[in-house]
Amino acid sequence: MNNVAAVELVNVTKTFGSVVANRNVNMDVKKGEILAILGENGSGKTTLMNMLSGIYHPDEGQIFIDGKEAQISSPKDAFAYRIGMIHQHFKLVDIFTAAENIVLGIDDGKFDPKGISKKVEEISAKYGFEIDPSKKIYEMAVSEKQTVEIVKVLYRGADILILDEPTAVLTPQETQKLFAVLRQMRADGKAVIIITHKLHEVLSISDRVAILRKGEHIATVNTAETSETELTELMVGQKVALNIERDAPQGCLDRLTVSHVNCVSREGVKLLDDVSFTAKSGEILGIAGIAGSGQRELLEAIAGLQHLDGGEITYVNPKNGEIVNLRDKNPKQIKELGVRLSFVPEDRLGMGLVGNMDITDNMMLRSYRRGKSMFLDRKRPKNLAEEIIKSLQVVTPGAGTPVRRLSGGNVQKVLVGREIASAPSVLMVAYPVRGLDINSSYTIYNLLNTQKRNGVAVIFVGEDLDVLMELCDRIMVIGSGKITGIVDGRSCTKEEIGYLMTKTEKAEEGENA
Amino acid sequence: MFDLISQFIQRAILQGTPLLFGSTGEIITEKSGNLNLGIPGIMYMGGISGVIGGFFYQQSVRIVNPVLAILIPLVCALAGSLLASLIYCFLTITLKANQNVTGLALTTFGVGFGNFFGGSLIKLVDSDVPSIALTKIAKVYKTTLPFAQWLEDSDSLPLQILEWFCKTFLSYGFMVYLAVVVALIAAVLLKKTRMGLHLRAVGENPATADAAGINVTKYKYFATCIGGMIAGLGGLYYVMDYTNGVWSNNGFGDRGWLAIALVIFATWKPNFAILGSYLFGALYILFNYIEGASMEIIPVLKMLPYLVTILVLIFVSMRKKRENQPPASLGLSYFREER
Structure with missing residues (x-):
């Protein structure tokens, strides 16, 4: 084996505005080696790899390829250095054949x-792929598309392969096939970097593991000498005290019951797998999990935006104790049933607000049906908008400013303010502090706590475990669409949650073996 | 009967040729993801630019040189339509303006441009009729292959059939054949070459093309400009050949829109556009051949090409065959992901 590292990163730093995505990362990969990069959501794994593939350029630091310093400023440069990246979202032209996609851009x-x-x-024969060069992409299953992506970089002669969460879309059997191919590549002397947050995969495929946390390189360990516990600890890190206030939940009554909910995607992948839980009034229920584990589908199912393939969602009306079933109802029907449900979606300007409309008009998205007159009542929404601007300290020139001109934190305040103003009895929020500065984050936490004190059942989908553990009364962990555990927010440990987040896959593999 | 069919086919081909130029140009443009609704305007500008060039050439000499008589209007038409296409490119590709708005504005502009210069030229010659005749140049443009005349008045049947064939298919000016050749070249280029593959990738999924190292901006500019120039030839053909060199304002009519409809009819394939254009041409003149077609019925008959297009659109949408759909990113500006 060659001792010169195929790729070496020295003190690489990348910032986006004031957000540091990677800070002083030092890392290397040797030829004939599989390096796994492990880290939570937002730990900077993908950003780091995008610097190797020419999508981003590092602000500071150097990249060495085969011991020589390299300047990679475009995907074309990356090809020239024989670096090939297989992105999480495939870059393929649907109506072209596999072969046409593979040669695209080569002159x-x-x-x-x-x-x-x-x-x-x-190439396929050499590494054990199955591929039909004349098959159109739109006729292919996800795993076939991934194969095309891999062959595409090999065709260009890549010696350094980067795979960004390649197993996220694969079944366990397909994952095993992929791993066999990766082992072939290793035997062929190629350097392989695989980004993942599934611990058992790391252990089964990699030679070494580099752990990133909040953009920093924590450690690189030899896979043979590590354990799942050690990796989890390195990945989640020490608990950080945030001092978010948390009252004891009071007057808890069952408010929303989700039982045995199933949801299958168009491709036949289980998005939600037998999900059951109860959200209680007067408490904050946290939902933790790796991004894309079914959090979004779960909230949308409750809000009436996702078709269910099984199970029930029932709501207890706090006024009269009446129980209503929300399954297969659309948001309007749910509202008409007297269910006071508020939803702050992850995609604020996509699902929550209309960017080009001003704050007042966005308030009206929730109240436009009110009143009998043919003309809209703009007075009340305008008052509400001004009230929100004042009470939540939204920084804006006025209620007539289009929402898209506000900063991320202020957009979120407008959205949360509107949802809370309708006096909900169930409030669902998804990643409400994503992209917000510390002060705005605390404003949002306080708002949620106020709602909890008012007896609202709050469901909080979060990504930062420290926040979840300080804010929530109970934390439900979801992994690959399954509930892997519900723990007490006051007594659980970070490792416990980290373990639950990566658990299901392992159990599944055990069953298959 | 023989003569009637021959005449009908001839007229359909003559009528279809400007559409063929227009739709071949628009197909190339649309394959890059640019929905250029400025094509009617560009064809108009191509036509008037050719007329301007031809007018000054014809005014300055007593006897026209055939080569110059062809080249000067041709180059002027190409330059005029290139200019119009560049306006469209700059607005939609560089400034990322809305393609529909830009295209419609360009059509309005192109028609105005043509009528303004057309009107100016008419004033310049102090003509009694509101048109300019470039008969000498048109004569050169309309020069046909010699076979058509050789065989006239033959006795034997095989020769008569040959004569009929020559009259029906070989009795046109060079631009009719040029349109077919250009369409065929475009078809091969799009389907069989690497350049065509890259162009189609740009129109389907510019982000993927970009990541594969294809210069999206360059491809869009070139495709739109070359497409526009081809369409401009349609305008030139219309004045120099179809109307015998007579330019009258607004004479071009709705042929530009027919060319765009033809793109859909041909499901974005230039080789299909050849037959499609002649079919459209036939439908367009059908009213002349229907006995007792009254004034009220003629506009309805003239609508036939559009009706056929709608039918094709419905049929293609129902079959859902991916290859017959418009390029996936047609009409969308390409913004590179934030870096």
């Missing part, structure tokens, strides 16, 4: 479909 003179197919088949 080597002649255009010879037969020769291309032959070369593709050679």
Whole structure:
């Protein structure tokens, strides 16, 4: 084995505005080695790899390829250094064949479909892929598309392969196939970097593991000498005290019961798998999990935006104790049933607010049906808008400013303010402090606490475990659409949650083995 | 009967040729993801630019040189339509303006541009009729292959059939053939070459093309400009050949829009556009051949090409075959992801 590292990163730093995505990262990969990069959401894994593939350019630090300093400023440069990245979201042209996608952008003179197919088949045979060069992308399953992406970088002669969460879209069997291919590549002397947050995969495929946390490189350990516990500890880190106030929940009554909910995507992947839990009035129920584990689908299912393939969602009316079923109702029907449900979605300007409309008009999105007159009542929404601006200290020139011109924190205040103003009995918030500065974050925490004191059942989907553990009364952990555990927010440990977040996959693999 | 069919086909081909130029140009443009609704305006500008060039050439000499008579209007038409296309490119690709708004504005502009200069030229010659005739140049443009005349008045049947064939298919000016050749070249280029593959990738998924190292901006500019120039030839053909060199304001009519409808009809394939254009041409002149077609019925008959397009659109949408759909990012500006 060659001792010169195929890739070496020295003191690499990347910032986006005031947010530090990567700070002084030092890392190396050798030829004939599989390096796993492990880290929570937002720990800077993808940003770091995008610097190798030419999407971003580091602000500081150096990148060495085969011991020589490299300047990678475009994807084309990355190809020249024989670096190939397989993105999480495939970059393929749907109506082209596999072969056409593979040669896209290569300028080597002649255009010879037969020769291309032959070369593709050679590569496939060498590493054990199954691929039909003449098949159209839109006819392919996800795993086939991924194969095309991998062959695409190999066709370009990549010696350094970066795979960004390649197993997220694969079934366990497909994952095993992929791993067999990666082992073939390692044997062939290629350097492979795989980004993942599934611990058992790290242990089964990698030679070494580099752990990132909040943009910093924490450690690189040899896979053979580590354990799941050690990796979890390194990944989640020490608990940080945030001093968010938390009252004891009072007058808890069952408010919303989700039982045995199932939801299957169009591709046949289980998004929600037998999910059952109860949200109680007067408490904050946290939902923790790796991004894309079904949090979004769960909230949308409750809000009436997601079709269910099984299960029930029932709501207890706090006024009269009446129980209503919310399954297969649309948001308007849910409202008409007297259910006071508020939803602060993850995608604020996509699902929550209309960016080009001003604050007043956005208030009206919730109240436009009120009143019998043919004309809209703009007075009350305007008063509400001004009240929110005042009470939440929204920084804006006025209620007539389009929402898209506000900063992220202020957009969120407007959205949360509107949702709270409708006096909900269930409040669902998804990543409400994402992209917000510390002060705005605390404003949001306080708002949630006020709602809890008022007897609202709050469901809080978060990504920062420290926040979840200080804010929530109970924390439910979701992994691959399954509830892996519900723990007490006051007594649980970070490792416990970290373990639950990565648990299901392992159990599944055990069953399959 | 023979003569009637021959005449009908001839007129359909003559009528279809400007549409073929227009839609071949628009197909190339749309394959890059640019929905250029300025095509009618660009064709108009191509036509008037050719007329301006031809007018001054014809005024300055007593006997026209055939080569110059063809080249000067041709180059002027290409330059005029290139200019119009560049306006569109700059607005939609560089400034990322809305393509529909830009295209419609360009059409309005192009028609105004044509009528303004057309009107100026008419004033310049102090003509009694509101048109300019470039008969000498048109004669050069309309020069046909010699076979058509050789075989006239033959006795034997095979020769008569040959004569009919020559009359029906070989008795046109060079631009009719040029339109077919350009369409065929475009078809091969799009389907069989690497350049075509890259162009189609840009129109389908510019982000993917960009990541694969294809210069999206360059492809969009080139495709739109070359497409616009081809469409401009349609305008030139219309004045120099179809109307015998007579320019009259607003004479071009709705042919530009027919060309855009033809793109949909041909499901973005230039080779289909060849037959499609002649079919459209036939439908467009059908009213002349229907006995007793009254004034009220003629506009309805003239609508036929559009009706056929709508039918094709419905049919293609129902079949959901992905290859027959418009380029996936048609009409969308490409913003590179934030860096």
